[in-house]
Amino acid sequence: MAAALAREIYGPRHNPGTAPDSLITTGGTESNQLALLLARETHGGSVRLVCGANAHHSLARAAWLLGLPDPVVVPAPAGTLHPAALDEVLSHLPGPLLVAATAGTTDAGLIDPLPEIAARCAAHGARLHIDAAYGGGLLFSDRHRTRLAGLDTADTVTLDLHKLGWQPVAAGLLAVKDRRDLTALRHRADYLNAADDTEAGLPDLLGRSLRTTRRPDVLKLAVTLRTLGRSGLGALVDQVCARAREFAALIDEHPGFQLHARPAISTVLFRPTGATDDTVAAVRRALLTDGRAVLGRARLDGRLWLKATLLNPQTGPADLAALLHLVAARQATLVEGHTTR
Structure with a gap:
């Protein structure tokens, strides 16, 4: 079910090794923390966060928690991250860089210009994370999903379906474009995911979360999606x-x-x-x-x-x-x- 939601964002991929995937989280805050963690590990333990002044507070807090440099905050006087201002910042910052855009701001529910931001990130070799905790639910609507054009360009995407998904908390997800990014979370504890058990086909959930004990929150998502469907x-x-x-x-x-x-x-x-x-x-x-x-x-x-x-x-x-x-x-x-x- 988590992988199916990732495919809703990224579409099907022909190479199973680089197919999209997603993790169940407690909400947008944990998803944003995981996005920064994966970016840090992808770049060898160092990355600089660049975000708009409209970004969710959990991003700056995650940078602090992970021991990353202070984020570079781009002014957003109109409420959204301005691509030209972002381009100026990226032109003068040494890498590696992680740009965080927002699809559904906390204050007014605004959506950053995602295609233009993605183009700037591609031009400067920056990784892109999109916090769509609120706006991600627009994906389900044929009428409104085009407003999330560019979402599929992000390396990671935060969703929180206790908003436009009508789920009781916790109902967060972190989607990744390339499932190989999740190797940073691999962990082995013999009593939980012994190698021979995993090889025999038992699921290895320890490497898909920073938590050990957790609720089966994916069940309610699966029931809702099977009952109502995307339409x-x-x-x-x-x-x-x-x-x-x-x-x-x-x-x-x-x-x-x-x-x-x-x-x-x-x-x-x-x-x-x-x-x-x-x-x-x-x-x-x-x-x-x-x-x-x-x-x-x-x-x-x-x-x-x-x-x-x-x-x-x-x-x-x-x-x-x-x-x-x-x-x-x-x-x-x-x-x-x-x-x-």
């Missing part, structure tokens, strides 16, 4: 992306709210019109502690935004309108309370 999952992806566009339109038409931008996937950023950042933060905390709504937060363009990431395909127009009503009512209560003090 069934794709239909769910289409639904939540459509709901996000509807929610964005509702916000845009409401005089009491400001929309940050049209959603790239299913994340919508908004804020009450004229509210201060302190008020935005207080509204979010109040709704959370009241048990009325769980909204994220994102700081973009120098301001704090409420973040709604729509992942429930059953969400309807009435739910979206109710959420806006809750935010507006809680803001009014806070403003009134502040005024009367």
Whole structure:
């Protein structure tokens, strides 16, 4: 099943020795850590991470954990990694280099220009990792999968199907273009994967994870994929992306709210019109502690935004309108309370 998901990214390969493969992980953080580990071992124990300012925090933390140099962070003022800025950085850095791009940023769900980034990496001989923990689920949708063009150029790809895969955690994967990269994880403990047992056909899972004891998380992925298939999952992806566009339109038409931008996937950023950042933060905390709504937060363009990431395909127009009503009512209560003090 893990190999099948890798083939969904990379397609079939004619040479079994270099076929794609994937590992089950606890989520995007572990997948990103493994991607840096494999890059380090592929390059003889040394590699420099280059990523955009929009990259997930786990990448820089993984570099620290693995004893790698401090990452080189490329500014991303528009929210995505700019290919020309990346090219400039790669032109002046000694190798070996690992570039990390993002397909579905944490703040706004934006997708880096993957084909252009891949071309820069190829020109400079840099290895490419794509963190698609959020956006990778677009692969299931015939309507949206073209937005991940270039994903198959990456040496490694992070997926996390507890987002656009509707799995309970843990449901992470790390896909590799060339399964030979996984030899760095080989490990032998006679009581678990003795050579004669492996030769006799018993599975050797110790060399496919940094963990020993672990849950059979691949089972729930297999059941979901066999039950719904790619088309069934794709239909769910289409639904939540459509709901996000509807929610964005509702916000845009409401005089009491400001929309940050049209959603790239299913994340919508908004804020009450004229509210201060302190008020935005207080509204979010109040709704959370009241048990009325769980909204994220994102700081973009120098301001704090409420973040709604729509992942429930059953969400309807009435739910979206109710959420806006809750935010507006809680803001009014806070403003009134502040005024009367």
